[in-house]
Amino acid sequence: MSKALRVVFTEEDTLFRLQEMALLRRLTPQGEKTLNYFFGQDIQPALTRLTSLADRLGLPANIDTLVCEDEATLDANLGTADMLVAETTELTAARLQQGKGRLKLVQKFGRDCHNINIDAAIALGIPVANLVRFSSLSSADHITTLILALARRLIPAHLSVVNRRDSSQPAQFEQAPPRNKFNWAGIKGIRVLAEQTLGFIGLGENSGEVARRMRMLGMRVLYYKRNRLSASDEKALGGVEYVSLDQLLAQSDFVSIHVPYGKETEKMIGRDALAKMKPDAYLVNSARGGIVDEVALYEALKNHRIAGAALDVYRFEPVPAQCPLLELDNVLWTPHISGGEPEFMIRESEDVLSNMARVLRGEKPLGLQSA
Secondary structure, X not given: OOOOEEEEEOOOOHHHHHHHHHHHOOOOHHHHHHHHHHHOOOOHHHHHHHHOXXXXXXXXXXXXXXXXXXXXXXXXXXXXXXXXXXXXXXXXXXXXXXXXXXOOEEEEOOOOOOOEOHHHHHHOOOOEEOOOOHHHHHXXXXXXXXXXXXXXXXXXXXXXXXXOOOOOOOOOOOOOOOOOOOOOOOOOOOOOHHHOEEEEEOOOHHHHHHHHHHHHOOXXXXXXXXXXXXXXXXXXXXXXXXXXXXXXXXXXXXXXXXXXXXXXXXXXXXXXXXXXXXXXXXXXXXXXHHHEXXXXXXXXXXXXXXXXXXXXXXXXXXXXXXXXXXHOOOEEEOOOOOOOOOHHHHHHHXXXXXXXXXXXXXXXXXXXXXX
């Protein structure tokens, strides 16, 4: 039997569990939980597609995988890896040194390779490749759409037309000569993006893609995060400006949340933060529902202390039928779809496995990084 190809995932991640199943060509307990989360109880079509990827791509049958649940496990197994798949774990020169002579590929699950010492990898002869995640592009599309929908007042505009239908009258097309009437529904509050400021609380791959787009549309883009980006990174995003959180809240016409959910960010956007926003500003949340204090948001929206909100996420999902926020007409809702459809996650698994197959065929991986 030939020696198994050893693939090590540097950290615990639900999507890494999908990729692990794709490589092993079988269902795993951890992978089953992930499939149930994305696809519900009917996981068989997704499982069939996922577990057929490796054969279709020509990967070897004998593959051994390890998903590292902590950094100690990673450090103990770095020297055994033929391929590493990493998301946020720091891959220092010392860690990469352990893979010298064996490691055929370091695949970054994402675009930003700042957590990987590229120079050290090149010196060691280890190729590093990045990946523009399909779900990140989907998220950027969605966030952009939410901002545009709020700025152009699309939902009130749509409803003003649809609600004109009188179901008591027979349906018929107007026979009178054409007639134009500018803004006949009297829609107020329409914004021109070139005169607006967008503020990102947290700035990562998804929001970075939005920043590029919005800068091209003429928006001023502010951001706040724990560690400021380099001047070159700020320029690469179209010229974003670093400010304090208070400055961001006070100056932004649209505030978009992009921080992970945890103890430090639980109800991060509460009464104090909302009170610092402009009264005509909008809040956009496509991160996690628990980051926003929903009671404080309800009060701010009901009392028009801010103009409105676009919410793709909520603390408890699906949104409970008795949720008071559902009563308000200044909230734009979407049902946690910024990342797209569940099938997008399988596509991302295929992108990772495809690069592995390229390297094993002696080809350059897509997204190969250079010094």
